[in-house]
Amino acid sequence: xxxxxxxxxxxxxxxxxxxxxxxxxxxxxxxxxxxxxxxxxxxxxxxxxxxxxxxxxxxxxxxxxxxxxxxxxxxxxxxxxxxxxxxxxxxxxxxxxxxxxxxxxxxxxxxxxxxxxxxxxxxxxxxxxxxxxxxxxxxxxxxxxxxxxxxxxxxxxxxxxxxxxxx
Numbered sequence: 001x002x003x004x005x006x007x008x009x010x011x012x013x014x015x016x017x018x019x020x021x022x023x024x025x026x027x028x029x030x031x032x033x034x035x036x037x038x039x040x041x042x043x044x045x046x047x048x049x050x051x052x053x054x055x056x057x058x059x060x061x062x063x064x065x066x067x068x069x070x071x072x073x074x075x076x077x078x079x080x081x082x083x084x085x086x087x088x089x090x091x092x093x094x095x096x097x098x099x100x101x102x103x104x105x106x107x108x109x110x111x112x113x114x115x116x117x118x119x120x121x122x123x124x125x126x127x128x129x130x131x132x133x134x135x136x137x138x139x140x141x142x143x144x145x146x147x148x149x150x151x152x153x154x155x156x157x158x159x160x161x162x163x164x165x166x167x
Contacts, residue, residue, distance in 0.1 A: 028111075028120050030145045032153035033070040037136035043159065044069045047090040053083035053101060064089040070151060077108045077121040088134060102130040102138055102155070106145075113147065122146050134158050 036043050050062040050071065061084065062071055075082045083103040088094060105127040112119045123145040130138045136156040145152060 027074075028122050028145050028147050029072045029074045030123070030125075030152045031070055031150065032073050032155050033151045034068070035154050035156050036159040037156040038159050040156075042069050043157065045157070047088055049087045049089055051085045051087065053085050053103075073102075073104075073153070075104065075106060075108070075121075075123050075145070080107060081105050086135065093134065098133050100131045100133050100135040102128065102135070104128050111146075117147065120147055128153075 034043050034045055035041065044067050046067040047064055048062065048068075049060060049064040050073075051060050055076075061073070062068065064087075073082075073084055081103060083101055086100040086102070087096075088098055104125055106123045106125045108121045108123050110119060111122045125140050125143040125145065128138050128140055134157060136158050139154040139156070140152065141154060142150075142152045
């Protein structure tokens with residue numbers, strides 16, 4: 001009986017060491033979906049390039065040609081604002097005067113989620129502002145940004161219906 005005790009203890013310890021307890025995204029990054037302002041339906045965009053604003057050597061978040069109906073928009077934990085430039089690469093609107101900017105104002109706080117997930121930042125969006133060249137509006141559905149993988153921001157884009165076909 002004594003020889004079974006160490007084996008049973010080791011089996012229980014190994015079963016208790018499970019790293020699959022953190023099923024959510026391990027970063028608090030808001031997910032934003034794109035919607036038509038005319039139909040309120042989700043849309044896909046392939047002629048959009050998204051870059052950061054106000055940071056030296058900021059890289060491209062989304063490169064034009066990538067078909068997307070949603071995008072993660074990371075926030076800076078060391079700042080209280082983050083801005084993104086939306087540059088449209090479609091012919092006729094690919095000049096800077098059509099660019100849109102979305103800026104989020106928020107507070108950030110460190111948060112210990114669990115042993116499996118570790119520590120991360122949570123953000124509370126206090127305000128959002130955007131230009132409206134091709135964007136119609138931006139709606140923040142839930143101002144608390146955590147690591148839960150749900151759409152928290154809706155970006156409404158001005159769209160037009162195709163003209164009716166003539167015979």
